[in-house]
Amino acid sequence: MSEAAETATSSFIAACVEIVGAQHVLTEAHDTAPYLTDWRRRYTGAACAVLTPANAEEVAALVRTAVEHRVALVPQGGNTGLAGGATPDASGTQAVLSVKRLNRIRDVDPHNNTITVEAGVVLAEIQARAREAGRLFPLSLAAEGSCTIGGNLATNAGGTGVLRYGNTRELCLGLEVVTPQGEIWSGLRGLRKDNTGYDLRDVFIGAEGTLGIITAAVMKLHPLPAARVTALAALASPHAALHFLALAQRFAGPLLTGFELMSDFCLQLVNRHFPPMRYPFESRHAQVVLLELSDSESEEHARGLFERLMETALQDGLVEDAVVAESLAQSQAFWNLREHIPLAQAEEGLNIKHDIAVPISRIGTFIEETDAAIAGAAPGARMVTFGHLGDGNLHYNVQAPEGVDAKAFLAQYQSPINRLVYDSVHRHHGSISAEHGLGQLKVDDAAHYKSEVEVRLMRALKHALDPLNLMNPGKVVRFNP
Known part of the structure; x- marks a missing residue:
């Protein structure tokens, strides 16, 4: 960095100290380090400072x-993102703006079924406060103990309840946003109907902080279900799983809140690295579906519906075996199998990850065609396929062959396999990023597959909105001011 640049940076830092206080402007390496590496440790950047403001x-x-000092800002929530969206570049000229101190729950309104929260509130805390009010906040994902609602909104996070409740976008009624010019837009109206112009809320959700910084939001709440019943069903193929999904939706309608697909190899990995989590059936099956009903009437009603569904599915030959959770502990054990798949993958070694979506009707064909193409391109590669079948979102991951050095495998195959998978997604009219962001x-890659008009x-x-390109530059879309 030149002497002039160092002087400008020092001037910027001094101005920030005047605003938030010296203890909230981090510049020492041991203080800034936790903010500079992404969750997967794929990216490590540098920053002139980490800023931790307390309010909008x-x-x-x-x-x-x-803006005055022409310093780019990288907004960051819980730093649990999976696409490097909250990591600064390596120049050392950008500043990370952490929203962790914007952590107040401003209001809970049971009659309006809303909760107003600041961007730094951890997702699990919102869930807990909703339960205290006799309500459900249905957004649920593996990182809920550390991710923040601001990051969930910035990436339009999905999770396990999308089938019934939608992505984070569908759960948001209003936002408070700081624009790239440093103005505050207060759109915290909590309305279900508001046709007074452009929907500014949707401009900022999913934008990953590239168009402004979300500082607060009004989120929807739902009635607490009277009962939740969980089951596992064994099937022969993804095609059978699709037919089973259609049957489950016919039987349960909106009561069906979870429908997760897990390949046999996923569960083998979990059992290998977490032996107490045993395979749930006596014999092995190509696919296992975890499904959950949330019933507003009673557990007896939900269990009776489940039993009729499973009886029909077994009679029709869609399901090869099934088990319904008999207790809350067993239900949690079923979900633990699903949630430990990424952890088991990490224990197994480096892998090539894809967070993709295709139309639900095409999932079986997509898996068959793409599995075959990868087998031809990288013989012995092991497919770790799991995800939210009910909304078409698959975590379509590729593990190195047994006994092969994972780093060497990735060095040789990551780029060609990515292109192969993304080409297949494109042919099936899908998306290369379903819930993790760009x-x-x-x-x-997104620019490659989007049309020129869309880009x-x-x-x-x-x-x-950001003509100076100071809001999280280099993320989501390339732009030169």
Whole structure:
């Protein structure tokens, strides 16, 4: 960094200290390190400072200061993202703006079925506060103990309840946002109907902080279900799982809140690395579905519905075996199998991950065709396929062959396998990022598969809102001011 640049950076840091106090402007390496590496440890950047404001007004003041000094800001929540969207670049000229101190729950309104929260509130805390009010906040994902609602909104996170409740976007009624000019837009209205112009809320959800910084949100709540009943069903193929999904939706309708697909190899990995989590059936099956009903009437009603569903599925030959959880502990054990798949993958070694979506009707064909193509390109590769079948989202991951060095496998095959998978997703009219966002990981791949018109519209939006390109540059869409 030149002497002039160092002077400018020092001036910026001094101005930030005036706004939030010296203890909330981190510059020492041991203080900034936790903010500079992404959760998967794929990216490590550098930053001139880590800023931790306490409210929207301080965020706005920091943004105005960044504009004055031409310093790019990288918003960050719980730093649990999987696409490098909250990691600064390596230049050391960007500043990380952490929302962890924006952690107040401002209001819970049971009659309006809403909760108003600041961006730094951890997801699990929102779930707990909703339960205290006799309500359900249905967003649920593996990182809920550390991810923040601001990050969930910035990436439009999905999770296990999308089938019934939708992505984070569908759970949000209003936002408070600091614009790239340092102004505060307060859209915390909590309305289900508001046709007074452009839907600004949706502009910022899923934008990963590239168009402004979300500082608070009004989120929807739902009635607490009277009962939740969970089951595992064994099937012969993804095609059978699709037919079973249709049957379950016919029987249960909106009561069906979870429908998770797990291949046999996924559960083998879990059992290998977490032996207490045993395979749930006496014999092995190609696919296992975890499904859950949330019933507003009673557990007896839900269990009776489940039994009729399973009886029909077994008679029709869709399901080879099934087990219904008999207790809360057994239900949690079923979910633990699903949630430990990523952990088991990590224990097994490095792998090539894909968070993709295709139309639900095409999932079986997509898996068959893409599995075959990968087997031809990388003989012996092991497929770790699992995900939210009910909304078409698959975590379609590729593990190195047994006994093969994982680093060497990735070095040789990651790029060609990514292209093979993304080409297949594109042919099936899908998306290369379903719930993890683009970040810096997929920004160029997204531009490759989107039409020129779509990319041009995205760049026009970026230019209109952030003409100086100071909001999380290099993420979501490439843009030169």
